[in-house]
Each structure stands twice: as C-alpha cells, then as structure tokens.
Amino acid sequence: MTLGPMTLGPMTLAADLFGEIDPPQRLLMGPGPVNAHPRVLRAMSADLLGQFDPEMTGYMNQLMALYRPIFGTANHWTMLVDGTARAGIEAALVSLVAPGDRVLVVNFGRFGLLLTEILGRIGAVIETVDAPWGEVVSMDTIAAAIERFGPKVVACVHGDTSTTMAQPLDGLGDLCRAAGALSYVDATATIGGMALAADRWGVDVVTGGLQKCLGGPSGSAPITISDRAAEHIFARRHVEQGIRRDDIADGTGIRIGSNYFDLAMIMDYWSDKRLNHHTEATTMLYGARECARICLAEGLEARYARHAAAGRAVTAGLRAMGLTVFGDDTHRMTNVTGVYIPEGIDGEAVRMAMREQFEIEIGTAFGPLQGKVWRIGAMGYNAMKHKVLITLAALEACLRAQGFALPAGAAVDAALLGWEG
Secondary structure (H helix, E strand, C coil): CCCCCEEECCEEECCCCCCCCCCCCCEECCCCCCCCCHHHHHHCCCCCCCCCCHHHHHHHHHHHHHHHHHHCCCCCEEEEEECCHHHHHHHHHHHHCCCCCEEEEEECCHHHHHHHHHHHHHCCEEEEEECCECECCCHHHHHHHHHHHCCCEEEEECEECCCCEECCCCCHHHHHHHCCCEEEEECCCCCCCCCCCHHHHCCCEEECCCCCCCCCCCCEEEEEECHHHHHHHHCCCCCCCCCCCCCCCCCCCCCCCCCCCCHHHHHHHHCCCCCCCCCCCHHHHHHHHHHHHHHHHHCHHHHHHHHHHHHHHHHHHHHHCCCCECCCHHHECCCEEEEECCCCCCHHHHHHHHHHHHCEECECCCHHHCCCEEEEECCHHHCCHHHHHHHHHHHHHHHHHCCCCCCCCHHHHHHHHHHHC
C-alpha cells in the first residue's frame, strides 16, 4: 500500500516519509560537534546486547580502564553518564551539591555561566570569581575567593569554547582540599585534545563529552570520580523503590535531587552490584569505547601535539590574512580559535558561503561576542593538516568575494609553517 500525503499539525507527512536520511558530506570545523571518526561510526553499528549480558558488562569494565589514562587518573569510578556532555555536568553537580551548599564557580565564559545556571536550579548558594571573556582567572584570585567564601564545592570549566580559553588547573585541588572543599571540572571541550591530569590537579570529579576532541557523536559523557567524592556521594545514596536490595544500604545524607543523574545509583550500576538503575545506551557505549581506543592507540602525547599543531596552523593562517585573533595567546585552547569578523564584512554571509560553496561549517559566537567573532575548531578526526588548509583557503575565498583585501595564498603558506611549529 502506498501512502498519500497526510497533514499532521503544521507539517505535511510526505508520501515517502521524507526519504532516507542522507546528509551532505560537510566538514565540521566549528567549536563542536566535529565529524566522527569512521571507526567510531562502525563500532556503533554493532548488534545490541542485553544490559547485563556478560559480554556487555565486560565492555563496561573495558571502558572504565580505557578512560583512566585519558582523564589522567587511577580513579576506580571512571565510567559514562548516558546523555550529552551536559548530562555529565548536571550529574556531577546535582550529586555533589545539596540545596543550601556554598559553591564557588570559576567563570570566564558561557560555560562557567552554565554551571551557575545548573547550581541555581539545585538551590546552591553561589559565588563567582570572574575574568573577562578572552582571559582566565589566576590561581591567586581563586585562592583568595576560596578563603573569603568558604565553599563546599569549587566548580570550573577547563576549556571554554565560547571564549576559546583554557583555564590553568595545577594547584586547584590542593587549594580545595586545604579548605575542605570538593572540586569539579568540566572538560567537555578538551578531553582527548589537551592533557587532562585529574590526579595531578587533585580534582575530585571531571566530566567530558565525545563530540569534540574524542571524535565521536554527542550522546555520552565520560566521567571520573575520586574516592573522596564517591564517599560523599554514597553518603547521599537513596535507592529508588522497586529496585531496593538488602546488599545496598541508603546513606544518611540528603537525597540527590535527580533520579536519572543520581551518581550513587549510577556507580552501583557500573559496579559488581549491577543495580538496575537504567538501561545502558549500548550503541553510545560502543562509540565511546572506540573513541578511547583510537585516542590511546595514537598515543596521548602525539595526539595532544597534533591538536597543538592544528591550533598553531589555524592561528598563523588567520593572522596571515590580516585578521585579528581573539583572546589571550598564553591561555588559548589548542583546538578552538576565535577570530574577529573584519569591519564591514557580513559574518553570517561568509559562514553561509563556506557552507554552500565549500561544504565547510565554522562557528559563530555567544553573548558579548555574538556577531563579532567566528570560532574555528580543529578537533579529533578534523585536527588534520589538510583539513585546516582547506578551511583556511575557503575562508580566504569567501572573504575576497565580500570585497575584503588580503594577500592571496598567504594563509595556507603560513599555516604550513605554523603546523611545523
């Protein structure tokens, strides 16, 4: 039987049910997501398994081992939260922080502000220590804020793609522990592309995402939790009715304010107890596992060096076009570069031309930088010399089409030199 057109609400359902998905082969050179590695997509096409099948729990244990070196940790509790990177952020904060807890947020961009948004919904008492967009917060300033405010938790972003800045974190854990505070770091934009050192930093919880430097799709959030933080979270454990068991005791602390993002139950799910808290996102676990395998097989130092080379090449190419790079050179992320849109140039028209003429996407900006800055990412599977060169050449062509005068070919020449360092 052939379906005719049907109207459901504002959209007409086409006879062919809109056809099979066939997206364009677009090069994603913005701040994320980026193109997924083909090996990751192949892994995600594997057959599903039952959530407690011995093969499945074996894959879960393998994933825990694979992500420890990527986070720079020996933490046992290294696993996944099902959902986008923000799921990991929210799970960490709602499990660490109870209503009324004092939390210090290190804020230097949109994603520091996101931490305050989530914490406000939890009911935390929040203080921020701020830097202008394009700068970072000094450790001395953070130390003074901790001493003044006396937080129970200190929360920070490692690399904020909205400003392209990377916050130094050496010494943060020592400051927090000396003050009796727990620490949280959002490493969504840097995991797999810039060195993470959870144990050296001394921080308690770090979360990430797949869709940037790890070269996977959005939808799974790696997380690592120190024993100290795990003890705090398990003290708030309240197993939901219907899956209570004699071998899992509730804690004495305030119940975690989310069921889905309850890290106490999620840790029990990933433990030998295999608490039936949720059904693991099997396909995403396959993808996250393959992201880690690719990352470790390349070698972490080699991978970080490749991202640094890509960042140098992008920056050199932009400057060779006569453009002004945004932000503090000393603390720029290696994998995302901001650049001011030249005066008199329609930034959205350039982005559209790059997409329509070259099938390349670069990013716009948020907040005070909206309409003023483009963001160009070279991450994961896209942090490759030829992809950087193609992107810069396309940007040059689109700028010249808008009447912007620049030296022809200079960007590619400069990027080649920049890649080599």
